[in-house]
Amino acid sequence: MTRETLFNSAALAALALVPLWAHFSGEPFTVTLATRAVILALAAVGLHIALGLGGLVSLGHAVFFGIGGYAMGILAHHAQTYTPLMEWPFVIEGTKSMPVIWLVAVVLSSVVAYFIGLLSLRTSGVYFIMITLAFGQMFFFFAISWSAYGGEDGLSIYVRNGFPGVNTLVPIQFYALCFVILAAVMFFAARLQRSPFGLALNAARQAPDRVETVGLNPMRLRLIAFVLSGAITGLAGALFADLNRFVSPTMFSWQMSGELIIFIILGGLGRLYGPVVGAVVFVALEHILGDLSDYWHIYLGVLLLGVVLFARGGIIGMLLGREVAHD
Amino acid sequence: MTEAILATQGISKSFGALKASDDVSIDLMAGEIHAIIGPNGAGKSTLIKQICGGLKPDTGTVKLLGEDVTDLPTELRARAGLGRTFQISALAMEDTVLQNAVLGALGGQGNPWRFFKPVLKDKDLLDTAMEALERVGLQDHAKTRTAELSHGQRRQLEVAVALTLKPKAFVMDEPMAGLGTEGSKRLTEFLGDLRHQAPILLVEHDMDAVFALADRISVLVYGKVIATGTVEEIRANKDVRDAYLGDEA
Structure with a gap:
């Protein structure tokens, strides 16, 4: 076992054990905080596939996060008001079932990611950043003006949605559910990184000319990566909305997209555990520094500056050094 | 003619x-x-x-x-x-020599749409890649990070990647x-x-x-x-x- 796998296992174990400890020592707020960290980590693991592997600096991933959030909000809203989502040409009812909501969130974000990718992947570098940002803003302002679903005020859901066999109202149980999803997605992402697709995508980031001359289409590789990435971030959005029992246009905001990028840079760009470590540290700082000062973002800024200037591999890079080429 | x-x-x-x-x-x-x-x-x-x-x-x-x-x-x-080599090496520098060669083999095979099985456990791809590396004399550097190769070795790898395509x-x-x-x-x-x-x-x-x-x-x-x-x-x-x-x- 290399130091890196050791570190990763320890990080995952800590993420599983700390809330358990908090639960039994009667600190439910810490459990909620950990749930928030896990869900944000999931969203950032989604971005990692586009950004870390594909090299696509998407400043619009909040689109998928928001779509997931609104998929949950709208379905649950109709369920709790007993009004169908639509009646013609066929009736679609709302639902309070998490698996259904997740499926809708994943499918919708994939479809949107496909079309956004199709348009924005024609560009690269700063233009790609700007186009994804523009899409993000489009969705943000659309959500603000969508008065049927709360507009600027967003939508509140009275009771958290259900999952078969789990009492999602108990913080530790909802946490466990989110943790299992994160672990499962990370397992698949780890496999993906080593798969033929992962190898080709990785090469398309480093040497697109080479990928073309061996007969593969870098654009198509990036598009599929973008879709997978959006789908995962969309799933995280649905969970995030369920955690807060609330969804609002801020889930679509460009600050949200920026935070996802910050998690990755903070934790370690290019590493699967980077976004996870980044999200956990971010949420912890938000909590600790937020208690000290309303202007906690200033300290976060200094930290980020430090990481970018002195620890290019992020926190994991600082602790473990450069990643060894995996076999 | x-x-x-x-x-x-x-x-x-x-x-x-x-x-x-x-x-x-x-x-x-x-x-x-x-x-x-x-x-x-x-x-x-x-x-x-x-x-x-x-x-x-x-x-x-x-x-x-x-x-x-x-x-x-x-x-x-x-x-x-058509197999091409570049004037200025176009290789995935962070990847190993073997990974670069496997990329070529994967291109030759034509199906990168596999998301689960580790690519470096695919025997066909590995055989094609290693054979090409052996022909240019890079077989002992298979696990080396490409960025660490000398200029001359990178030129050899360029040729090896083209070879994997059997052009x-x-x-x-x-x-x-x-x-x-x-x-x-x-x-x-x-x-x-x-x-x-x-x-x-x-x-x-x-x-x-x-x-x-x-x-x-x-x-x-x-x-x-x-x-x-x-x-x-x-x-x-x-x-x-x-x-x-x-x-x-």
């Missing part, structure tokens, strides 16, 4: 008033090395881009194995059997560039054998290598082919001496 493996037929390409390719017809026959030489700015790189994809000629056609590939994008020309024709853009005397001598020997597997269109500045290797030479000046012929014919050609070779011949 047998048909050319790779041919350009009267291709022209202009950038504004500049004629980068002017009615260029070049063919590559089975088993031969056809070298393209010419002074800087003669349009060699533009020509290669039109042959390999990435730049579409204004007029004329590019044919590979008798098929018109003028409208095909780069990756489909590669699948049709029907090679297009090599200055494979000797930056190699020492010893390195270019070894590569010269290697390419001399390689032509029997698939013919090579060789763009090269190293005249020793060109004269040692080429079965035919075409001289490109201002986008135009001013002469095509054997080494002796080209050495003796007065136009070529005036335009390019000067005292070297």
